[in-house]
Amino acid sequence: MKREEDRALVRACRRGDEDAWVTLWQRYGPLVKSVARRTGCDSDEASDILQRVALVALEKLDSLREEGKLGPWLAGIARFQSLEMIRQRRPTSLLHEGSAVSDPRYDEEMAKAEDLGRLRQAFAQLEARCQRLLHRLMLKEPPDSYSTVARDEGLSATSIGPIRRRCMQRLAKLVEKLSRSGS
């Protein structure tokens, strides 16, 4: 998935393409739910946040100027909606008064949510082999062994470590590039 694909996806959604809409949420729905969970929502609340974010996105899709920044944009909406939900349900637990925006931690937490959005976008821009390797070696729980991954990928076990390092470096460069471009 490249930024151009995200742009094409957004434009298709604007034209009334329902399948594009579903594809968009299959790609970014997990990000939205993850942001909700990391904010403190439970599983049911995260599912509700998904619908709320989808509603906001539908209302504001026409005004999204930079279509390549879909990930951070949705992550930011998810973070805000999650904080508001928690405030409404448990008004004394997170904030003493006002809305989520008045919390001094708000800017920092929003920045973290948007960073996760950039990270998600950067990960998706890696070539497929890097995505597979990093998922199996670092993200999967429990991670796969070097020997298992080497066997499945047709590589030597001694090459897995250097390849993983290069993939992570590429990921870091992509994140930096997205950050510099303001995503």
Added chain:
Amino acid sequence: MDHITEAQIIELLQGEGSAEAVTHLKTCARCRSLQQLWNERIEGLRALSRESLDDLEIHRLRVLYRHLGPSEDHLPRWIATLVRSSRTAPAAVRGLVSGEIMEYSAGPFNIMLQVGNHGPQSKVTMVGQIGTTEDEPQIGGTFSVISAAGHERFSDVDEFGEFHLADLPVGSYRGTWWFEDQMLIVPSIEIGPDDDP
């Protein structure tokens, strides 16, 4: 030693960092901060990989788009906004022992929802009233609610705009009113533990 590079941070994450880099981290808050950032990023990606969308969520997203997304039909549709809400005293609302009254506005329509229970042994009930500013109002159709957990209830709306939904579990709901070619959505109706005896 100068600050360590992001590549060196990544090597450290994989347990392959140099002794020099490890020593530097002990004394450099800035590089420790960068290491912490990448630790959080990796944990964030792990959390992402644990999440997925189930069939019901996908279905609801489709329905949302179908009803509110771009359409050649340009059917009238409104999204209600909450105007006011208040907890009810036992005598304030007919039949309800306790609960909440919520009033919404959506275009030419207004909706009042009374959510509560009729006694210690009863489940949560929603009693609704749809009104309009039109001179010769025609009200009818169906009002439905669906929660994030998949609980759904339907009710006909009578000529006076009234509807009743019974036996509502605690949760966060979205309400939809359908009448002829019109649609009105109440994005969020909360039924909290206080409403459920």
